[in-house]
Amino acid sequence: MTQQVRRERILGAAIDCLAVSGWHGTTLAAIAQEAGISRGLISYHFAGRDDLYSAVLESVATEVFAAGSAEMQPDIDAATTAEGKLRAYITGNLRFIAAHRREMAALNELMPNLRTPEGKPRFGSEAEEPIIAGTALLFEYGVSTGEFRQGDSRFLALALRRCMDGAAVRIVADETFDVEGYGASLEQLFLDGVRV
Template identity: 70%
Template sequence: MNAARKVTLTQEVRRRRIIDAAIDCLARDGWHGTTLAAIAAEAGISRGLISYHFAGRNDLYEAVLETVVTTIFAEGSAEMQQRIDSAQTAAAKLQAYIEGNLDFIGAHRREMAALGQVMPNLRGRDGALHASPDAEEPIIAGTALLFEFGSSTGEFRAVDARLTAYTLRRCIDGAALKIVADPEFDIDAYARELTSLFLRGVRS
């Protein structure tokens, strides 16, 4: 391995360490309690090294957002889609969707906590919130397909698929908030109740 490659790997490892430290601080101390100095201390580096890798606090938090949403959530989404695709009936697919989402949230409490701090606070250079109001549109549309499929097979009664999908997403997102606020929250029990509630509500 040549010297240039070693430097690149060192930089990549250090950048990842800074992002991980930022996630830890955000999850533990919140948006206002997290500073670059605190992140540097968490990562075990000097604050100057953060400035070397990131243009500023927003640049770092954008990297946190990308890591959580693009990397972690993308992997979780792929696993969840596999569970849904392998299910044979609309009811089984809906159950896989609900349980898959909540299992993922339960396994990533730290990342969910950090995301909950970044999303409502991170702003772009124009001062607008980084999160677009239309950002969840693909998620709602994809969820609606589950209800449309169930209606097409006759398993589900005719429902407003988009409205029902929106309602389900709010229930799932609510669990993400609850699990951060309450460490004792039983997300497995929540998954069972939510699955039962929606299946009873949409079945023909």
């Protein structure tokens, strides 16, 4: 097994363990067992638990956010109205989250718990900025077409992202959660709030 393949196997095992056992229940020994390797091999590839978790966070966040954007963007672009684009954004986000429960579960554990040596979150508000800015553009587009009334697009984008984050927690925790129903309610809530 090559070093890169082993490293990827360790990252995958860490994601699985975090998704099932959570932050406090995941140990290097459990990750090694899940990966089918010795614990010492983890130390060969990663400086410790924080280094491994940082690599997991970077890997999952990069993969999930890039894949999510690539998957949703065609539907957003195809919509001919601001309302259609906002609906496509909400629906696409929620469907993507539901299709990637394992990765979302790992992110839900890592993002609030993984800290810098100074005690600050590794994935803080500055890392989220591109997502907020991109979401704000949807609301600004609606204002430019006359479909949406003027408002603070950044506040709207932040509120919508928090609704998505809350949904991600519920979707991961409850496989029976009505993703489509939640999406329809969320669309109605925001469209009622921004329509002219």
